[in-house]
Structures are given as structure tokens and as C-alpha cells.
Amino acid sequence: MSKDNTSKPQEFQAEVGKLLHMMVHSVYSDRDVFLRELISNSSDALDKLRYEAIAKPELLEQDARLELRITPDKAAKTLTITDSGIGMSAKELTDNLGTIARSGTQAFAAKAKDAPELIGQFGVGFYAAFMVAKEVEVFSRKAGAKACNVWRSKGEGTFTVDEAEKLERGTRIVLHLRDDAADYLEAWKIEEVVKTYSDHITHPIMLVEEGGSRQINSASAIWMQPKAKVTAEQHKEFFGTLSHTSEAPALTIHYRAEGKQEYNVLLYVPGERPFDLYDPERKGRQKLYVKRVFIADDAALLPPYLRFVRGVIDSSDMPLNISREMLQNNPDVAAIRKAVTNRVLQELKKLGESDTATFAKIWETFGPVIKEGLYEDWERRDALFEVCRFKSTTRDSVTLKDYAAGLKESQTAIYYLTAEDAAKAAASPQLEGYKSRGIEVLLLTDPVDAFWVRTAMGFEGKPFKSVSQGAADLDGIKPADEKKDEPKDTPETATLITAFKQALGARVSDVRASKRLTESACCIVNDGQMDRTLEKLLSRQKDSGVSVSAPVLEINPSHGLIKALGAALKAKGASAVEDAAHLLLDQATMMEGEVVQDPAAFARRLDAIMAKAFG
DSSP states (O other): OOHHHHTSOEEOSSOHHHHHHHIIIIIOSOTTHHHHHHHHHHHHHHHHHHHHHHHOGGGGTTOOOOOEEEEEETTTTEEEEEEOSOOOOHHHHHHHHSOOOOTTSHHHHHHHTTSOSSTTTTSGGGGGGGGTEEEEEEEEEOTTOOOOEEEEEOSSSEEEEEEOSOOOSEEEEEEEEOGGGGGGGSHHHHHHHHHHHSTTOSSOEEEEETTEEEEOSOOOOGGGSOGGGSOHHHHHHHHHHHHTOSSOOSEEEEEEEOSSSOEEEEEEEOSSOOTTTTOTTOOOEEEEEETTEEEESOSOOSOGGGTTOEEEEEESSSOTTOOHHHHTTOHHHHHHHHHHHHHHHHHHHHHHHHOHHHHHHHHHHHHHHHTHHHHHOGGGHHHHHHHOOBEESSOSSBOHHHHHHTOOTTOOSEEEEEOSSHHHHHTOGGGHHHHHTTOOOEEEOSTTHHHHHHHOOOBTTBOEEETTBSOOOOTTSOOSSTTSOOOOOOHHHHHHHHHHHHHHGGGOSEEEEOSSOSSSSEEEEBOSSSOHHHHHHHHTSTTOOOOOOOOEEEEOTTSHHHHHHHHHHHHHOGGGTHHHHHHHHHHHHHHTTOOOSOHHHHHHHHHHHHHHHHO
16 A cells, blocks of 8 residues: 555544544543453454464464553553454554444444444444543554554544554554543553453453563453352443443343353343444344353344343353354254343343332333334243233233233223324323223334234233224223213214215225214224234335225214214205314324325315304
């Protein structure tokens, strides 16, 4: 590569000024974490080389040393972190360090497809270095290659990549510290940070001093230790390196499995939402080790609906030379995946029973993701039903078991209403008949809800039934207030329905008297195979072939407005109720949170009605 090309400043692929300012002033409240992030990156590079060297021993280049070195230089005001890991080429320096993650956005998810197969290698955490450094240099030589390169940036919007003098294998990061970060040149401070955040790193972390170097971490894999010997603080520290957060995990799952397969498991459920929770690729973030040798972080050790779980699974049985391609079809991996998934669901169930407050926070954060399993993991649907919590018309949180225990004597189904948000669901007129009978209705407002209820056979012998789809089957259950009149069909109602059908034409698939309404004049429902929420979701997807169908308009024969319209029809003819028919349909449509078909016509009809009333 020519000096002319490499020295030309190149722009970061992100809103770098804003992001780096946010990184320095907002993302991390404790500056110490910059060292944790860089150590984690170096550990990943060492793990990667150790794995690659199983098949290609020549990558070690007669130097099997895998260690990380921290060198403070008070005279030069630099702090250097060096590893003898896999290293990076010039292109990798540009790609990995020139793309700053835009946390939580689809743009970052798309860029992540091309990221290296290292655990968190140079993600957002790398840029924490600018909290303490006014300039960062990254020297690197990829294992097995001869070319050496250096990446430089002052964190102000540009970076350069140049050729460098000959280097040893690996990466050397040089931080030119700010004046207010001089304490990171002190041995005691470096040791304190390493002990706090990185003591568990399995590679030696060496502190280089005038008299030589010494190891300052214990280099113990805490997942291999007995559960009783690992403290809550150690779990918090290890979880922090996995999740890049200073928060403690909400749930820790630590055990050793013995039998046909032997493996150690250390998994954490975060207490807050990871930025990549809704990454379209839905990749898991569990690391697979074999005999403490890192193999992969994309082995799909848990199903996508548990992708928020972080941690390590270390097998004692699998061969060290297993490839990432072989992982998908390896029977040992499949057995581990099945057993660990079942264990995670069991632990979540137990937490829901023993610590409702902690579980409630987990469910609020991850419930919509866990419910994806109800749609795609039929094998574990019953286990998932025991974990899932639902909002209903009578309770903020209810299990299906508790719902089933409260069924009315003649109730034949588990009733639910899907909607796009909780407020719309709670205010839906379609609930009126069920509320008047004291029937609890599940309010399902997550997008996945509209899908799984269609495939679920039911619970404890009771099918799931939408209150907004088909005719209401409420005849066998009396209202709580038996004195209150139920809607009754009359000849006037039948005539009004006929007039409405003629007036509305293709805008509706049918008009009928409602058994589900007690207070409102009208509502819309679907009679097809899908409820209206699912139709709307699918209609927004490109090439789905689904469009929103014409609804059924249901009217309440007992409502004063409907009675008045019936009288007007009898006295003045069909033209007297034509505008009212359209307005009622538009009203019912708006109550569903939808846009009326013809706003101009709606306004014109409303003006005409008001002019007659007040003219």
C-alpha cells in the first residue's frame, strides 16, 4: 500500500463527533471501564489465535506465548496494551476501527454482519479509550502475515491507516493520555482496575515495570469453579465483561452437568435491555468453550427467543478442532442446546414463583422476546406458558394457569384481544359484553401475540378465542347485572341492518346485530381466518400478499342512537340514515386506531349532520 493513500484522512462511518462526545460524557460513568474494554478485546484476540492454531499451528510462529502486557510510561505519558493474539490486517483495522456502532439501530445491525468473528472485538467499548486519551494508536500484524500497519486517531472525526515498522505478532494499543488521566500510569491504579474488572481473564495479564514484569490477574475461569465459591461481586465483574455494563445481572444460572455430556454452564439474564435485542439476525450471545479453549460465540446454544441471555458453556467432551460449520449438526451441541434451554426456562419459572418483583422486571424487559418462543418452539410451548405473564382486563399480570382457574362456569374458551398498544386494547368496545359478564380477557399487545395465538391449540383443554373475530358466543353466560337489558333483535333493527348494507356496499363484508356490545353503538370485527391486528401487521410487510379486508360492522340494538336511526328509517326512508351508516363505520374504524378510508367524505358528512342538528 502506498504512503499517499494510507496517510489520507478517512471519515469514520458514524456521527463520530456526537458519538464520541456521548461516549466520553454519557455512556460510562466510571472511566476505569476503558481498560476493561481494551483488555477484553485483547483477550478475544488471544482466544481467536488459540482456536485458529489448532488447525494451523504455524500461526504461532515458534512463539506459543499467549499473554497480554500493560506498559505505563510516565515520561511519555502513554499507556500501552499489547497482546500476542491474532492481529489485524490494514483492511481489518479500517473496517473494525473505522465503523463506530450506532447502538440499537438497524444501521449498526447491518454493519455487524461484516464484523470479525471475535467476541465483541472492537465494538463500542474500544472507543471508551477516548475518555482518557487525546490520541490512540493501534499497531497490528496479523498472525501468519508479514505486513504491519498502524491506525491513528484523535477522536475528532478522522483516522489514518499507514504502514508500520516490523512488529511482533498481535496488536499494540498506545494511549496518549490526557493530563487528567495521569493516575492510570500508576501501578496501583492499573492493578486495582484489573482486579475489579478483569481478574477472571483466562490469559495472563502482565504489568511491565522497570524491574521486569509480573502477572496481576488470577487468570481463573470462574465458570469452572464450584458455584458456592463464586461471589456475587465476581459474577457482576464477569457479567460486566460480557455485557459491557456495570449493572449486576438479574438472574445467574451456574451449574455443572454430568452424565452423557459433561459441561459447565454460567449464564446471566441482564437486568436491562441489550442494545442489540432486536437485531434482525436474532443471534445469541453465549460463548462456547471446549476445555477452556474458546470456540465460537455464534453456536446458537440457546434459541433466538433467549438471545438476551449472556454467558459461557464449556464442554469437556467435544473435540478442540470442531469447526463452526460442524457446530450446527453436532449431536453433542444439539444435546447441550436442548438441556440448557430447558434449564433456563426452569430457572425463569422458579424465579417467577420465588421472587415476583425481580421476575416482573425481567418480564417487562424481555417478555415480548420470550413470547417469540410460543410461535416458533412448539416443543417447549407448555414450558413457556408456565413462564409467560399476560395483562388482562382484570389483572396487570396473570399466568394462563391462574386465568384457567378463574373460568366462568359455562366459559368454553380463553378469550383474548390483540391490539397495537395497551391503551387501545383496554378501551376497545369489543370487550363490553365480556366485562358485563365478569369474563376476564387477555390483552395481547406485542406484535408476536397476533401470530402465536393462531397456532396454539389451547391451554388445559380450552381453545384461545379472539373477542374481535367472528360472532360472540356469550349466550351461555349471564351478565353480572341480570336486571340490565341485553341487546335484542327487533324488526326495526333488521330493517336498519339492510339499509346499512345497501349504504355501505363494499366497505363492509357484513352488518349484523352485536352480542358483544353493551355501551357503545357499534364496533368492527373480522370474520376471516385472521383477526384485524394480524391482517394489519402482515399487510405492512412487503410481498406478504395480505391486505386488510372489509370488516363486519356490528351495531348495538339497545343503544339509543341505533334506536333513533331505526325510527328515522321507518319515518323518512333509507336516505335518512345513509350518512349515519358511513359515520358509524368511520367511528368504529377510528376506535380501532385506524385511519378512515375517506377523511374528506367523513368531514362532509359530519358537517351535514351537525348543520341539521344546530341549523
